[in-house]
Amino acid sequence: MTPSSKASSRDFHECNQLLTQHLDSSSAWVIHGLRWSPQVFHYCCPLEANHSQPFHKHDVFEINFLCQGKVLFQTPDHKVTVRAEDVYFMPSSLQHRWSIDKAPVSIAGFHFRVSALNQTGQTLLDALNQKARDGDIRHKKNPHFSQIHRSIWEVMHRSPRCPLLTEKLNSLFQLFIQEFLEQTVPPDILQLPTTVST
Numbered sequence: 001m002t003p004s005s006k007a008s009s010r011d012f013h014e015c016n017q018l019l020t021q022h023l024d025s026s027s028a029w030v031i032h033g034l035r036w037s038p039q040v041f042h043y044c045c046p047l048e049a050n051h052s053q054p055f056h057k058h059d060v061f062e063i064n065f066l067c068q069g070k071v072l073f074q075t076p077d078h079k080v081t082v083r084a085e086d087v088y089f090m091p092s093s094l095q096h097r098w099s100i101d102k103a104p105v106s107i108a109g110f111h112f113r114v115s116a117l118n119q120t121g122q123t124l125l126d127a128l129n130q131k132a133r134d135g136d137i138r139h140k141k142n143p144h145f146s147q148i149h150r151s152i153w154e155v156m157h158r159s160p161r162c163p164l165l166t167e168k169l170n171s172l173f174q175l176f177i178q179e180f181l182e183q184t185v186p187p188d189i190l191q192l193p194t195t196v197s198t
Contacts, residue, residue, distance in 0.1 A: 011157075012043040012106070018156050019043075022166040029174050032181055032190060033121025036061075037113040041173070043067075044107040052099035060111040061128075062090045063180055065149050069105030073098045078135025085141040087180065091129050108149060110173065120192040127185050139183050148176045 019041040028037040039060050046068070055074075064087065071082045075096050082088050090096055092114075116122035131137070139145065152172045155162060162168060181190065 009045045012045040015043045015153070015156055018165070019169070022169055023173070026170055029170075029177070030117065031174065031177055032124055033116060033118050033192075034124060035115045035117055035121075036177060037115075038111075038173070039113055040109065040111040042109050044105075044109060046104035046106050047100060049100050049103035051103075051105070053097050055095050055097040057093050057095050058111075059092050059113075061092055061114040063110045063112075063177070064088055064090075065108040065110075065145065067106040067108055067149075069100065070102035071098050071105055071107075072101045073137065075132070075135060075137075077133070080135055080138050082138055083141070085146050087139040087142065087145050087183075088137045089128070089132065089180070089184070090137060091125075091132050094129075094132055108152075110176070120189070123192065124181070124185055124189050127189055131184065139180075142179075142183065144179050145176070145183075148172060148179060152176075 023038055023041050026038045028035045030036075066082050066084055066086050066088070068084050070084065073080045073082050073088060073096065075094060080088070081101065114125065116125050152169065155165065155168050155172065
Protein backbone atom coordinates (compact mmCIF):
# COMPACT_ATOMS: atom_id res chain seq x y z
CA MET A 1 0.00 0.00 0.00
CA THR A 2 1.23 3.51 -0.76
CA PRO A 3 -0.28 6.83 0.35
CA SER A 4 -0.87 7.83 -3.25
CA SER A 5 -3.13 4.81 -3.86
CA LYS A 6 -4.84 4.44 -0.46
CA ALA A 7 -4.47 6.66 2.59
CA SER A 8 -6.29 6.77 5.91
CA SER A 9 -5.77 8.77 9.08
CA ARG A 10 -4.85 5.60 10.93
CA ASP A 11 -2.14 4.67 8.43
CA PHE A 12 -0.64 8.15 8.53
CA HIS A 13 -0.80 8.31 12.33
CA GLU A 14 1.06 4.99 12.56
CA CYS A 15 3.72 6.27 10.14
CA ASN A 16 4.22 9.41 12.20
CA GLN A 17 4.66 7.36 15.36
CA LEU A 18 7.26 5.19 13.66
CA LEU A 19 9.13 8.15 12.21
CA THR A 20 9.21 9.83 15.63
CA GLN A 21 10.43 6.62 17.24
CA HIS A 22 13.19 5.90 14.75
CA LEU A 23 14.32 9.26 13.37
CA ASP A 24 13.87 11.91 16.06
CA SER A 25 17.37 11.24 17.38
CA SER A 26 19.04 10.93 13.98
CA SER A 27 22.47 12.48 13.71
CA ALA A 28 23.14 15.23 11.21
CA TRP A 29 24.02 14.08 7.71
CA VAL A 30 26.83 15.70 5.74
CA ILE A 31 25.90 15.74 2.05
CA HIS A 32 27.70 17.86 -0.58
CA GLY A 33 29.23 20.27 1.91
CA LEU A 34 25.98 20.83 3.80
CA ARG A 35 25.02 19.58 7.24
CA TRP A 36 21.42 18.37 7.18
CA SER A 37 20.04 18.08 10.73
CA PRO A 38 16.67 16.28 10.69
CA GLN A 39 13.96 18.13 12.60
CA VAL A 40 10.61 16.64 11.56
CA PHE A 41 9.49 13.80 9.33
CA HIS A 42 5.74 13.51 9.10
CA TYR A 43 2.82 12.44 6.97
CA CYS A 44 0.05 15.00 6.81
CA CYS A 45 -3.24 13.10 6.93
CA PRO A 46 -5.60 13.57 3.98
CA LEU A 47 -6.79 17.19 3.95
CA GLU A 48 -10.09 18.38 2.55
CA ALA A 49 -10.80 21.14 0.02
CA ASN A 50 -11.24 24.01 2.51
CA HIS A 51 -7.79 23.60 4.07
CA SER A 52 -5.21 26.35 3.46
CA GLN A 53 -2.23 28.02 5.10
CA PRO A 54 -1.82 31.82 5.24
CA PHE A 55 1.50 33.49 4.39
CA HIS A 56 4.14 32.37 6.85
CA LYS A 57 7.82 31.46 7.09
CA HIS A 58 9.80 29.10 9.26
CA ASP A 59 13.36 28.42 10.35
CA VAL A 60 13.76 25.03 8.69
CA PHE A 61 14.48 23.84 5.16
CA GLU A 62 11.44 21.94 3.91
CA ILE A 63 11.36 19.22 1.25
CA ASN A 64 7.90 17.77 0.64
CA PHE A 65 6.53 14.92 -1.45
CA LEU A 66 2.90 15.40 -2.49
CA CYS A 67 1.42 11.93 -2.12
CA GLN A 68 -1.99 12.79 -3.56
CA GLY A 69 -4.10 15.76 -4.63
CA LYS A 70 -3.08 19.13 -6.06
CA VAL A 71 -1.82 22.22 -4.20
CA LEU A 72 -1.43 25.86 -5.20
CA PHE A 73 1.81 27.13 -3.66
CA GLN A 74 2.57 30.85 -3.52
CA THR A 75 5.58 33.02 -2.64
CA PRO A 76 5.50 36.85 -2.72
CA ASP A 77 6.40 36.85 -6.43
CA HIS A 78 5.30 33.48 -7.84
CA LYS A 79 2.48 30.93 -7.95
CA VAL A 80 3.25 27.25 -8.52
CA THR A 81 0.85 24.34 -8.97
CA VAL A 82 2.10 21.13 -7.33
CA ARG A 83 0.56 17.83 -8.43
CA ALA A 84 0.52 14.29 -7.03
CA GLU A 85 4.02 12.73 -6.82
CA ASP A 86 5.75 16.08 -7.32
CA VAL A 87 8.50 17.15 -4.93
CA TYR A 88 8.67 20.77 -3.83
CA PHE A 89 10.97 22.60 -1.45
CA MET A 90 11.08 25.80 0.58
CA PRO A 91 14.19 27.18 2.31
CA SER A 92 13.99 28.93 5.64
CA SER A 93 12.86 32.54 5.98
CA LEU A 94 11.04 32.81 2.62
CA GLN A 95 7.40 33.87 2.92
CA HIS A 96 4.98 31.39 1.39
CA ARG A 97 1.42 30.12 1.55
CA TRP A 98 -0.53 27.25 0.04
CA SER A 99 -4.08 26.14 -0.54
CA ILE A 100 -5.71 22.97 -1.83
CA ASP A 101 -6.59 22.94 -5.50
CA LYS A 102 -7.76 19.32 -5.66
CA ALA A 103 -8.73 17.34 -2.56
CA PRO A 104 -7.94 15.19 -0.73
CA VAL A 105 -4.31 16.16 -0.24
CA SER A 106 -1.67 14.08 1.56
CA ILE A 107 1.86 15.34 2.10
CA ALA A 108 5.06 13.68 3.26
CA GLY A 109 6.96 16.49 4.98
CA PHE A 110 10.71 16.44 5.61
CA HIS A 111 12.16 19.36 7.61
CA PHE A 112 15.85 20.06 8.26
CA ARG A 113 18.15 22.66 9.66
CA VAL A 114 20.74 23.17 6.93
CA SER A 115 24.14 24.80 7.35
CA ALA A 116 27.14 25.15 5.06
CA LEU A 117 30.38 23.51 6.15
CA ASN A 118 32.60 25.00 3.44
CA GLN A 119 32.47 27.25 0.39
CA THR A 120 31.01 24.46 -1.76
CA GLY A 121 28.17 24.01 0.71
CA GLN A 122 27.53 27.75 0.80
CA THR A 123 27.47 27.91 -3.01
CA LEU A 124 24.97 25.06 -3.08
CA LEU A 125 22.78 26.66 -0.39
CA ASP A 126 22.85 29.99 -2.21
CA ALA A 127 21.73 28.23 -5.41
CA LEU A 128 18.82 26.57 -3.60
CA ASN A 129 17.73 29.87 -2.04
CA GLN A 130 17.87 31.64 -5.40
CA LYS A 131 15.81 28.95 -7.13
CA ALA A 132 13.12 29.34 -4.48
CA ARG A 133 13.08 33.13 -4.84
CA ASP A 134 12.70 32.60 -8.60
CA GLY A 135 9.67 30.35 -7.99
CA ASP A 136 11.49 27.23 -9.18
CA ILE A 137 10.45 25.08 -6.21
CA ARG A 138 8.82 22.11 -7.93
CA HIS A 139 10.09 18.89 -9.46
CA LYS A 140 7.58 17.19 -11.70
CA LYS A 141 6.73 13.54 -11.13
CA ASN A 142 10.02 11.67 -11.11
CA PRO A 143 10.39 7.87 -10.99
CA HIS A 144 13.46 8.10 -8.72
CA PHE A 145 11.68 10.21 -6.08
CA SER A 146 8.60 8.02 -6.32
CA GLN A 147 10.59 4.81 -5.87
CA ILE A 148 12.51 6.12 -2.84
CA HIS A 149 9.30 7.32 -1.22
CA ARG A 150 7.55 4.04 -1.99
CA SER A 151 10.45 2.19 -0.36
CA ILE A 152 10.15 4.35 2.78
CA TRP A 153 6.43 3.62 3.00
CA GLU A 154 6.88 -0.12 2.40
CA VAL A 155 9.70 -0.45 4.95
CA MET A 156 7.50 1.15 7.60
CA HIS A 157 4.58 -1.15 6.79
CA ARG A 158 6.55 -4.39 6.50
CA SER A 159 5.31 -7.17 8.74
CA PRO A 160 6.98 -8.44 10.81
CA ARG A 161 8.67 -5.13 11.56
CA CYS A 162 12.17 -4.86 10.12
CA PRO A 163 14.78 -5.08 12.93
CA LEU A 164 17.02 -2.59 11.09
CA LEU A 165 14.26 -0.05 10.52
CA THR A 166 16.20 2.95 11.88
CA GLU A 167 19.22 2.25 9.68
CA LYS A 168 17.09 1.65 6.59
CA LEU A 169 15.04 4.81 7.09
CA ASN A 170 18.17 6.89 7.63
CA SER A 171 19.68 5.51 4.43
CA LEU A 172 16.51 6.07 2.41
CA PHE A 173 16.08 9.65 3.59
CA GLN A 174 19.72 10.46 2.81
CA LEU A 175 19.20 8.97 -0.64
CA PHE A 176 16.11 11.16 -1.01
CA ILE A 177 18.18 14.29 -0.25
CA GLN A 178 20.92 13.24 -2.66
CA GLU A 179 18.37 12.70 -5.43
CA PHE A 180 16.79 16.06 -4.59
CA LEU A 181 20.13 17.85 -4.91
CA GLU A 182 21.01 16.11 -8.16
CA GLN A 183 17.66 17.17 -9.62
CA THR A 184 17.78 20.72 -8.25
CA VAL A 185 21.33 22.06 -8.42
CA PRO A 186 23.46 22.55 -11.57
CA PRO A 187 25.94 19.66 -12.03
CA ASP A 188 28.97 21.99 -11.90
CA ILE A 189 28.15 22.90 -8.28
CA LEU A 190 27.82 19.26 -7.23
CA GLN A 191 31.20 18.56 -8.83
CA LEU A 192 33.00 21.13 -6.67
CA PRO A 193 35.29 19.69 -3.95
CA THR A 194 33.39 19.09 -0.71
CA THR A 195 36.24 18.45 1.75
CA VAL A 196 35.33 19.75 5.19
CA SER A 197 38.15 21.26 7.27
CA THR A 198 38.52 19.81 10.74
